[in-house]
Amino acid sequence: MSKILSVTGLSKSFGEHRVLDDISFCLEERQVLTIIGASGCGKSTLLRMINGLETIDGGEIHFDGQTLGAHTDWRQVRAQIGMVFQSYELFNHLSVLDNVTLAPIRVQKKKRREAEELAAGLLARVGLADKVKAFPRQLSGGQKQRVAIARALAMQPRIMLFDEITASLDPEMSQEVCHTLLELAETRMTMIVVTHEMGFAQAIGDELIFLDEGRIVERGHPDDFFAAPQTERARRFLKRFEFHKGDRK
Amino acid sequence: MSPSAIDPTAISALGGLDVLLDANNLQRLAEGLLVTLKVAASSILIALALGIVIGLIALSRRRIVQVPYRLFLETVRIVPQIVWLFIVFFGLAKLFGWSWSGETSGILVFGLWGTAEMADLVRASVSSLPAHQTQSAQALGLSRMQIYRHVLVPQALRRLIPASINLATRIIKTTPLLVLITVVEVLKVGQQIIETRLLTTPAAAFWIYGFIFFIYFAICYPVSLSSRWLEERWNVGG
Structure with missing residues (x-):
């Protein structure tokens, strides 16, 4: 396996507030890395920095042999790093198919027919073959999010970044999106998944990073982490997801 | 109906109708209307x-x-249109010797006024789109120009249809101000016709102004309807 992404000593501050502090990790091809942590721990900022949506204050990100920074041609990098956000922002004036073909046609200069064939295949893969002609406002939240996944995949990226993509969905829809991601992981897509769904984090990840207050507190195989967290902070974090009869006072 | 059954006020009102139906007068009104339409x-x-x-x-x-931009917007908005018409038509001629026709002055003033209003509508509409629209497009590798052209502007323009159609009807309805800078548009033609018949057929005013009312309605109503039609057509996608 070869390293496709490596992050070393990454830090980021918003004003006085240090969001990320000395973050280092590697991502190998075909690997799925999950990042968990309390909200506001810097998970989203980390993903956004990899995609150039936030500037890098300190440390380095290497992607496929190049160092990312102020002089990077971000358009060319973003075309290879797909990203899906929490708020499923489809382009509302375009049909589902046109949402997916826009970037391949405009950025990669693919022929419309070729792009549409690719898009139709991807939409079928996320279970939306019958929604090709629909418009975003006719879709449910879960369906929109799956279109957003297909839209990012249409660029045939080397890595996919998922930023809490189930956070604003109700449980049922969240589940269908999680399954889409699990299927994607089966195809050995390289990806980083930021999530707050613990069961899903364990099921999808090859490796897991637990972030707290902008630092990596624990890392390891998800099964080991959930079975026996090594640090007090991780134990406290996981406790929050447990509920017992006695909790009701 | 025998003439004796018609009451005297009705006679005088109907008496005005022939002024309107006079082929010569109708032709003059049509010419006036063309001026209005051209400027608008x-x-x-x-x-x-x-x-x-x-x-x-x-x-x-x-x-x-x-x-x-702010300077342009505020000066155009603060000063009433009629003052701008006087400035352009009389003022510029006096100051620089630029003597434009009333129609040209009108097109210039209403055109720039509409530009200022439209520009601010467009600016507000694009900047009110969620930031995530831009970020999603950026994350796909689209350039700034492509994001505007394929993502932001089409969505902003769709949202703008009602407001810009409203602006168009406002411009149409403001054209009668041109009378004050010597332009003979439809309303002025109407006044002229009424004046020539003021003593013989006072009721002509009712028919002529009524007709002009109808003309404005006939222009503005389809424009408003087109707004509704466009909105419905783009409803699914907007």
């Missing part, structure tokens, strides 16, 4: 084209853009 249509076209361009430029936060 030219102004609206200028307002749409320039307004969209300037509105998009005004999205830049740089001072070199914002200062002249």
Whole structure:
């Protein structure tokens, strides 16, 4: 396996507030890395920095042999790093198919027919073959999010970044999106998944990073982490997801 | 119906109708209407084209853009249209010797007024789109120009249909101000016709003004309808 992404000593501050502090990790091809942590721990900022949506204050990100920074041609990098956000922002004036073909046609200069064939295949893969002609406002939240996944995949990226993509969905829809991601992981897509769904984090990840207050507190195989967290902070974090009869006072 | 059954006021009202139906008068009204339409249509076209361009430029936060933009917007808005018509028609002629026809002055004033209003509508509409629209497009590798062209502008323009159609009807309804700078448009023609018959057929005023009322309605109503039609057509996608 070869390293496709490596992050070393990454830090980021918003004003006085240090969001990320000395973050280092590697991502190998075909690997799925999950990042968990309390909200506001810097998970989203980390993903956004990899995609150039936030500037890098300190440390380095290497992607496929190049160092990312102020002089990077971000358009060319973003075309290879797909990203899906929490708020499923489809382009509302375009049909589902046109949402997916826009970037391949405009950025990669693919022929419309070729792009549409690719898009139709991807939409079928996320279970939306019958929604090709629909418009975003006719879709449910879960369906929109799956279109957003297909839209990012249409660029045939080397890595996919998922930023809490189930956070604003109700449980049922969240589940269908999680399954889409699990299927994607089966195809050995390289990806980083930021999530707050613990069961899903364990099921999808090859490796897991637990972030707290902008630092990596624990890392390891998800099964080991959930079975026996090594640090007090991780134990406290996981406790929050447990509920017992006695909790009701 | 025998003539004896018609009551005297009705006679005088109907008596005005022949003034309206006079072929010569109808032709003059039509000519006046053409002037109104020419000025209104030219102004609206200028307002749409320039307004969209300037509105998009005004999205830049740089001072070199914002200062002249604000200045243009405020001066056009603060000063009443009639004052602008006087400034352009009489003022510029006096100061610089530029003597434009009333129609040209009208197109210039209404065109620039519409441009300012349209530009601000476009600017507000684009900047009110969620930031995530831009970020999603950025994350796909689209360039700034492509994001505007394929993502932001089409969505902003769709949202703008009702407001810009409203602006168009406002421009149409403001054209009678041209009377004050010697332009003989439909309303002025009507007044002239009424004046020639003031003593013989006072009721002509009712028919002529009634007819002009109908003409304005006949122009503005389809414009409003087209707004509803466009909105419905783009409803699914908007």
